[in-house]
Amino acid sequence: MREPVADTLEISSAVKEEQYVHAVYNEIATHFSDTRFKPWPVIERYLLALPVGSLGVDIGCGNGKYLGVRTGDIFMMGTDRSSSLVEICRARNYECLVSDGLDLPYREGAFDFAISIAVIHHFSSEERRRDAVREILRVVRPGGTVLVFVWALEQHGRRKFDENTQDVLVPWVVPAESRVEGGEKVYQRYYHLFREGELASLFQQVGGNVIEEIGYDRDNWFVIARKD
Amino acid sequence: MRLLTHNMLKCHVKNCTDPDKQYPLRFKDVQIEQIEYEANEEFLVRMLPRIDWVALVKTAKDLNIAIPDSVPEDPASDQDFLQSLHTIIMETHVTEGSMVCDGCSHEYKITKGIANMLLAEHEI
Numbered sequence: 001m002r003e004p005v006a007d008t009l010e011i012s013s014a015v016k017e018e019q020y021v022h023a024v025y026n027e028i029a030t031h032f033s034d035t036r037f038k039p040w041p042v043i044e045r046y047l048l049a050l051p052v053g054s055l056g057v058d059i060g061c062g063n064g065k066y067l068g069v070r071t072g073d074i075f076m077m078g079t080d081r082s083s084s085l086v087e088i089c090r091a092r093n094y095e096c097l098v099s100d101g102l103d104l105p106y107r108e109g110a111f112d113f114a115i116s117i118a119v120i121h122h123f124s125s126e127e128r129r130r131d132a133v134r135e136i137l138r139v140v141r142p143g144g145t146v147l148v149f150v151w152a153l154e155q156h157g158r159r160k161f162d163e164n165t166q167d168v169l170v171p172w173v174v175p176a177e178s179r180v181e182g183g184e185k186v187y188q189r190y191y192h193l194f195r196e197g198e199l200a201s202l203f204q205q206v207g208g209n210v211i212e213e214i215g216y217d218r219d220n221w222f223v224i225a226r227k228d
Numbered sequence: 229m230r231l232l233t234h235n236m237l238k239c240h241v242k243n244c245t246d247p248d249k250q251y252p253l254r255f256k257d258v259q260i261e262q263i264e265y266e267a268n269e270e271f272l273v274r275m276l277p278r279i280d281w282v283a284l285v286k287t288a289k290d291l292n293i294a295i296p297d298s299v300p301e302d303p304a305s306d307q308d309f310l311q312s313l314h315t316i317i318m319e320t321h322v323t324e325g326s327m328v329c330d331g332c333s334h335e336y337k338i339t340k341g342i343a344n345m346l347l348a349e350h351e352i
Contacts, residue, residue, distance in 0.1 A: 053271050054274075077232075095229070
C-alpha cells in the first residue's frame with residue numbers, strides 16, 4: 001500500500017492528471033506545504049546568481065518556497081495548477097496565480113528567467129512533457145535562462161524504483177494528526193520517473209535553447225538552459 | 229495581484245489571436261488596494277525593459293492612476309519617475325474583479341487577490 005506501484009490506468013492523460021495530480025494536491029495542500037520549507041541548494045545557488053533586476057516566474061510553485069529565497073533586488077511571481085496551493089502562497093504574501101503549465105497565460109518573452117521544480121514529471125505523456133518544456137521556454141526572453149527539476153528513476157535516497165517502470169503511482173500519506181477528520185489517509189500521485197538524459201532530450205527536441213548545465217541532485221535530474 | 233503581473237498576462241484562449249486585442253487584458257469591476265512594499269531603485273531601473281509601457285499606461289489610465297506617457301531618457305536619475313513606477317507596479321494590487329479580453333470577451337476572475345487563468349477544455 002505504501003510502496004509505489006506501476007501505473008496501469010487505462011484513462012486519458014488529461015483525466016489521469018486531473019485525478020492523480022490536481023485533485024490530490026488540492027486535498028493534501030496543507031500537509032504538503034508543511035513538509036516543504038527548505039530550498040534545495042542547486043536552486044538557491046541559481047537564484048542567488050541571477051543579475052539584479054531579474055524578473056522571473058516559478059511554474060508549479062507549490063507553497064511558494066522559492067518565491068521568497070531572494071527578494072528586493074529581483075522579483076519572482078508564481079503560478080500553480082492547484083488553487084489550494086496558490087491560496088497558501090497568497091497567505092504568505094507571495095505573488096501568485098492559478099494556471100496550467102501546458103497553457104501559461106503570460107506573453108512571449110515576459111521573463112528573464114523561469115524555474116519549474118518537480119512539476120513536469122506529473123505530465124503523463126512524452127508529448128505533454130515536451131509541450132511543458134516548450135511553454136516554459138516561450139515565456140522567457142531570448143538570452144534568459146530556465147531551471148527545471150524532475151524526479152529521477154535512478155534514486156539513491158529513501159525511495160527505490162523498479163528500473164523498468166517509469167510511470168508510477170506514488171503514495172502520499174497524510175497522518176491522522178494532520179487531518180481534521182482524523183484517521184490516516186493515503187493518496188496516490190502520478191509520476192513519470194526520468195531516466196538519465198531524458199530531460200535534456202526534451203530540451204533538444206523543443207530546440208531554440210542551449211543547455212548550460214545538466215546535473216543530479218537529491219534524487220532529481222536537472223537542466224539549466226539558455227533560450228536562443 | 230500586482231499591476232506588474234497584469235503587464236505580463238495576455239489572453240490565451242485558443243482562437244483568440246489578434247495581438248492588438250488580446251493584450252493588455254482590460255480590468256472590469258475591480259477593487260484596488262495599495263500595499264506598502266520596500267522600493268529598490270536598482271531593481272526598478274534594470275527591470276524596466278521587461279515592462280510593456282504602452283500597455284501599462286493604458287491600464288493605469290483605465291484605473292484612473294496617474295502615469296507618465298513615456299519612460300524618461302534617464303530613468304535612473306529621475307526619482308519622481310521611479311517612485312511612481314514603484315507605486316504603480318509593485319504596490320498597486322487588484323484584489324477583486326475580473327480581466328476581460330477585448331478580442332474574445334473571455335473573462336478571467338480575480339478573487340482575494342488571486343487571478344484564475346484556467347480555461348475550459350474547449351478554449352485551450
